[in-house]
Amino acid sequence: MIPAIEVQQLGKRYGELVALDSIDLRIESGAFFALLGPNGAGKTTLISILAGLTRASHGAARVMGHDVVADYRAARKRLGVVPQELVYDPFFTVRETLVIQSGYFGIKNNDDWIDEILHHLDLTEKAHANARALSGGMKRRLLIAQALVHKPPVIILDEPTAGVDVDLRQSLWQFIQQLNSQGHTIVLTTHYLEEAEALCNRVAVLKQGKIIALDSMHNLVHSTRGYTLKLRLTSNDLPAALQAWPSKQEGHFHSMQIEDSADIGVILSILQEADVRVQDIQLQQPDLETVFMRLMGTAMETDKANGVSA
Numbered sequence: 001m002i003p004a005i006e007v008q009q010l011g012k013r014y015g016e017l018v019a020l021d022s023i024d025l026r027i028e029s030g031a032f033f034a035l036l037g038p039n040g041a042g043k044t045t046l047i048s049i050l051a052g053l054t055r056a057s058h059g060a061a062r063v064m065g066h067d068v069v070a071d072y073r074a075a076r077k078r079l080g081v082v083p084q085e086l087v088y089d090p091f092f093t094v095r096e097t098l099v100i101q102s103g104y105f106g107i108k109n110n111d112d113w114i115d116e117i118l119h120h121l122d123l124t125e126k127a128h129a130n131a132r133a134l135s136g137g138m139k140r141r142l143l144i145a146q147a148l149v150h151k152p153p154v155i156i157l158d159e160p161t162a163g164v165d166v167d168l169r170q171s172l173w174q175f176i177q178q179l180n181s182q183g184h185t186i187v188l189t190t191h192y193l194e195e196a197e198a199l200c201n202r203v204a205v206l207k208q209g210k211i212i213a214l215d216s217m218h219n220l221v222h223s224t225r226g227y228t229l230k231l232r233l234t235s236n237d238l239p240a241a242l243q244a245w246p247s248k249q250e251g252h253f254h255s256m257q258i259e260d261s262a263d264i265g266v267i268l269s270i271l272q273e274a275d276v277r278v279q280d281i282q283l284q285q286p287d288l289e290t291v292f293m294r295l296m297g298t299a300m301e302t303d304k305a306n307g308v309s310a
């Protein structure tokens with residue numbers, strides 16, 4: 001099957017700065033894909049190249065098999081991008097904006113689909129409101145609607161839920177999941193790692209223009225061994241016998257890294273011997289956030305070893 005997105009040795013420089021460092025990436029059709037990374041990692045640069053807004057310095061990128069430069073129109077038609085920045089045309093109403101956007105893709109009589117999008121994004125009541133009169137969250141919803149007017153098989157959402165309230169977030173994800181189950185490929189960048197973990201089945205992590213992890217969400221999250229044991233104790237300090245244990249203080253809790261469940265018994269018996277009582281105990285499985293933080297730490301250590309400054 002043709003991959004939804006295929007990127008080969010793709011690089012982008014801004015002067016001396018390497019925003020993308022010869023990356024290879026294949027996103028299968030039908031995936032719900034998370035593109036993660038800290039600020040400045042290169043996510044938006046990659047998206048801009050795919051959307052034809054930025055020219056790569058070298059390498060190739062294809063959307064549904066169409067080269068984003070040589071076959072720009074075909075590639076662009078297959079892609080819907082929700083940009084990170086709130087850009088909108090202040091002169092038009094919500095509905096007019098969507099009709100005009102449909103026109104860019106040569107689509108006439110798009111009313112039924114526009115109504116459906118407006119409904120799912122809870123914008124029906126604002127259909128005749130001027131775009132400039134919308135709240136920030138509503139403007140973001142309009143951007144999402146604009147990206148969907150031509151029913152693109154590949155949808156890229158760059159931080160789509162920034163500034164969107166909890167209720168709408170839920171209904172937005174339901175809609176996006178519905179589109180994914182109908183066969184649309186979804187690529188999501190977000191700093192809300194919980195959202196990415198719940199929704200996406202594959203993930204790439206970018207750091208300083210390089211892909212430092214690429215795997216299924218399940219494999220990536222379970223690549224980290226061990227658990228976090230959180231303890232609230234009657235004493236502020238850990239007993240001497242536990243001082244060397246990998247741990248940190250988080251509010252009232254001591255957060256301890258343990259390898260396996262047998263460690264729990266060891267820790268509890270040390271506490272009992274030291275006459276320290278446990279007021280609250282929580283055991284946390286590794287999650288995407290733990291893995292992400294570790295990956296960022298490892299990448300920094302590798303950079304230091306290679307003499308790269310952060």
Ligand SMILES: Nc1ncnc2c1ncn2[C@@H]1O[C@H](COP(=O)(O)OP(=O)(O)OP(=O)(O)O)[C@@H](O)[C@H]1O
Nearest residue numbers: 014017019037038039040041042043044045046084
């Ligand atoms: N037009 C530009 N001119 C110069 N440098 C740029 C330009 N656009 C991006 N950069 C730089 O390229 C690097 C990658 O930026 P990019 O916006 O792709 O990161 P990002 O992963 O999307 O970050 P964020 O999570 O903050 O959105 C950054 O160091 C940024 O400063």
